[in-house]
């Protein structure tokens with residue numbers, strides 16, 4: 001190692017899913033198979049590019065107000081960022097500052113561990129049970145904050161609001177973050193608990209149900225004081241997080257509630273149909289309420305299926321590892337895309 005290398009911060013980075021440049025059936029990063037709301041294309045096409053000379057609004061007022069209206073909260077309760085990854089990273093930095101270990105499940109969104117390491121936040125990872133469920137009692141002990149996704153990733157398991165509230169009741173002295181990246185495919189959001197719990201932060205994204213992973217918009221909703229603290233950290237890091245294009249597109253997306261509901265409903269329908277198809281082929285899986293299924297086959301190695309699907313230009317996600325090595329995570333595409341997946345799987349499993 002060179003002398004200058006000794007003091008460099010060394011981290012083990014998060015590994016994002018592959019983004020192949022060729023056209024494939026892409027079921028590996030939980031994107032939405034439908035385009036964004038039609039108003040988004042219109043807004044971007046008629047965007048005044050001369051405006052790009054100027055910095056965007058650092059407060060992202062237009063988008064923040066539109067979100068506040070959508071969720072029936074005050075604009076002071078909304079924070080926006082460059083995808084929920086940015087919002088979550090800022091939240092770790094802002095709220096997990098006690099020196100005590102924060103808690104998140106052992107099997108969950110793998111970025112949590114990366115942020116904890118990067119920011120030097122101690123953490124503990126209570127084990128999911130054998131059915132991949134979060135054990136609520138594991139979160140009753142003293143801690144420096146809690147984060148978990150609901151539905152969880154990569155299992156897709158959704159816990160109802162009684163469960164979320166129970167965790168909040170046992171943790172009134174720390175910040176509890178519920179990462180709701182997939183909530184629109186699942187059930188009621190913890191946003192409904194915000195009036196009762198001022199230590200709750202709900203984080204959501206435009207990347208899944210709003211079909212805009214490529215635009216990078218995420219947001220947090222919480223008590224006004226939490227949002228103020230979050231903004232203070234944001235302004236200490238990067239004031240202009242949201243580009244003018246992202247603000248325009250984001251506002252249009254939120255305005256079109258019926259398109260959002262229609263495409264989300266379609267994905268849920270396809271997911272439920274896909275469950276039957278996976279069962280027919282001998283797979284089993286936790287009962288996912290997200291836009292993906294976490295499937296395993298008793299007679300076939302997941303890695304092998306993954307590789308063979310790739311040869312057929314069908315991309316799914318394989319994580320490997322002790323607890324996940326026998327599983328594949330398959331995003332829900334259009335019905336047609338899923339039919340092609342099942343055709344390919346049928347061929348692979350009978351070979």
Ligand code: PMP
Pocket residue numbers: 082083084085086109149153179181204205206207213217218
């Ligand atoms: N949380 C969870 C649980 C996720 O699976 C993802 C998607 N990888 C994210 C947050 C981040 O999504 P984005 O940054 O696109 O909003």
